[in-house]
Amino acid sequence: MSVQTAYNAYKQNSVTTASPGELTLMLYNGCLKFLNQSKKAIEAKQYEAKNTYIQKAQAIIAELMATLNMDLEVSKNMMPLYEYMYTRLSEANMKMDIEMITEVEGLVTEFRDTWKQVIQLNRKQQQFVSGDSV
Known part of the structure; x- marks a missing residue:
């Protein structure tokens, strides 16, 4: 088995055995990874890659929005923040603005932490x- 095949199997197993809370954490980490990659793509003038990475980050934010339980007050407070981040990324994508991406990165980091x-x-x-802990 190649190293890449083993790694892919590990990743798949990590996702299928993760709790809902751990899956949410994985989404936040994935979003941060794509935001970082989008900034690097802008700096390297790789605009197609920048677009792809920002769209991937937006897809994660959309998934986080879709999973909110709107019966809870905390979800009602989070939804506008997610909407703001999604919109900021659209603006950052059009303007190729690293500062806007960094702003969203800060918010996602706070949510993740x-x-x-x-x-x-x-x-x-x-x-x-x-009773495991005494």
């Missing part, structure tokens, strides 16, 4: 409830 904390707290609560 907060989400990491939520996952950690949830794990601690589950351990406490199951």
Whole structure:
């Protein structure tokens, strides 16, 4: 088995065995990766690649929007922020503006870091409830 085949199998297994919270974390990390790649593409004057990376980041943001439970107040507060990020990326794509991408990158990083904390707290609560931690 080649290294690439093994890595692809590992990635596929990571996704199929991840909890919903871990999947959301993967989406945030993927979005950050594409935002970083889009900035590098602008700097290298690779405009087709820039467009592709920004569209991939927007697709992730759209997926995050689609998964919000709008019965929850926190989701009602997050939706406008996601919409803002999506719109900013459209503007950044048209204007080839690295600063706009960096702005969205900062927001996604904040969401990702907060989400990491939520996952950690949830794990601690589950351990406490199951009696694993004393």
